[in-house]
Amino acid sequence: MSTSIRNDVRRNRYTIALDDELAGFADYRLEGSRIVFTRTEVDPARRQSGLAGRLVEYALDDVRTSSALTVVPQCTFVAHFIDEHPDYQELVDRG
Template sequence: MNEDNTVIRNEERNRYEITVDGDVAGFIDFREGEGYMDFVHTEVKENFSGQGLAGQLTKGAVSDAVSTGAMVKPTCTYVAKWFQKHPEFREYVAD
């Protein structure tokens, strides 16, 4: 990840955001359940596409979610595919 790219949890908007040089470049919307977070939609702005930001965002969001003890429900198709490509995180997928 570029050092200027930051993944933050935006509580007000129920989403994780990735910023590039201070601009929000993409986000993952989530819903919280008991013991899990449901990642429902991932989006990267068109002018930031092709830079690997969705993967960086997903890794950061998953890492933050599991650091709180939550499992991740990958409703979003991008997040589901990301888990398939990253078996080291599969133990955090909610049933």
């Protein structure tokens, strides 16, 4: 089974697909120099497979390497992920 994760810039969301079938997404909005993660959702049948964590990790790594944006984790899953992975704290603006 192939997994692909990408930033769908037109829809302001990161997506994760399994064999080209959408399995989850992390929505965001841009506010000046901030990226506000508003919602993360994974297909209920696939929630125990770690897809949400892989998706959020990819999104945060992408923000870190391709922008100077500050992360606002409005989504509780993203906030919890950052709390559990302190190496992402440097990206956060909990304002």
